[in-house]
Amino acid sequence: MRVLDRGDQLRKELDAARAAGRTVGLVPTMGALHEGHASLIRRSAAECDVTAVTVFVNPLQFEHSEFEHSEFEHSEFGHSEDFATYPRDLPRDVDVAAAAGAGLLFAPPVEDMYPSRPTVTVTVAGEDVLEGAARPGHFDGVATVVAKLFNLAGPCRAYFGEKDWQQLRVVRRLVADLSFPVEVVACPTVREADGLALSSRNVRLSAEERQAATVLYRALTAYPHQAMADVVATEPLATLDYAEVVDDRLLIAARIGGVRLIDNIHIDLLEVS
């Protein structure tokens, strides 16, 4: 596996692969790769000739409103605690990606992706609910960096986890509305044995919080026999942000100590009726 840190290198490698008749799979991540990411990479490697994993903690999707009003200085990203403390471990990411079958890992510095503050960005309307309500501007930042990664990678299949269900919806709309030459592939959430959805933020949980964090999955699976909010209320370390039914999914967000976690599951309509 080759590790690249410049967008033009990624484009060149993937253009060359396609010119040689090879198909490209893209797995965009923020690093701190876990078994959930590995499952995306393995699926891409099984379905595509070349798999490129991207590792980039995108400042635009962290506390966007502050970002918008500050001059663009990379040191100022420290204003966002979540951005500053988001787990980073590139050497380990390289091992995980290579073991899962990636052929390329693209890990650019912020200066390569944003040499200056971007003035042309992507805006998402109608998603100011759920994560969009909790994190204003978040999906604009997501859509902007994903658009940029799609443009660097070129025509491909792109793999996203269902755990970030609303993000998946945003990426599908991005592709449809702006006609990106990308096929979005949704992959199931990977869970610990006790149901906790894998997330890079889980490493921030204390041992006690880690136990409490199972309340998200317990709440999802108790529905409709018990209200999700009632289940979360039984857990002293948990503070519910939202628990909602949207289309055919149950979605939940809660703060466990200082760590905000999200999860969702598909409703089995037969079981509900």
Next chain:
Amino acid sequence: MRVLDRGDQLRKELDAARAAGRTVGLVPTMGALHEGHASLIRRSAAECDVTAVTVFVNPLQFEHSEFEHSEFEHSEFGHSEDFATYPRDLPRDVDVAAAAGAGLLFAPPVEDMYPSRPTVTVTVAGEDVLEGAARPGHFDGVATVVAKLFNLAGPCRAYFGEKDWQQLRVVRRLVADLSFPVEVVACPTVREADGLALSSRNVRLSAEERQAATVLYRALTAYPHQAMADVVATEPLATLDYAEVVDDRLLIAARIGGVRLIDNIHIDLLEVS
């Protein structure tokens, strides 16, 4: 020359051309092709193996604010008089494009480009001056449709006229900020013998207004010996919108009767000093 009306056809044709080792030139237009457009097409045909001309009067860039607040119904675009009256003549466009050397002409209906109201769009910051001040939301609409056309066309050289100088600046930022695999080529403004910049809107001028319209170029070329506003003031049919110096360009916009026209020229610094 082949005429296409669906985005997936354009993508397929241009992907096939590139796969066969041919380079692609793209000339995005709103149709009503004149000698200015023909000069872009000829340049593209001289520099690229295949030239695709796009003809699409993009509702998003006409009175965007109304569009944003209305439900998406194609009949409602009639609210914008400029959109409704923008000249359209596809049979003639086909002749002009073919004669200038285009290999493909893509003229989609609105429903193909926007099957439903787009929720993911491109937003341009910092351009709320000049045309951006006169036409709020205009450059968001331009950037959105150009992003979509770039995604449908794939890697290419894209030809834009200098007459729409601020639009050219926006397109360059779009490409840089979102990393489109596109090389933007700027082409000089084509003028009538009396200096009037060619524009599709010129056909709306009465004979008297057509005479008066030369005041834009006369004002530009009188600078710095005479104030541009003073030159425009000598023309009873003209109402100045702005006359400004930005970087190394003089830019002017004025209404001639009911037709709003713009123009710009490069400042020869030696002559000014």
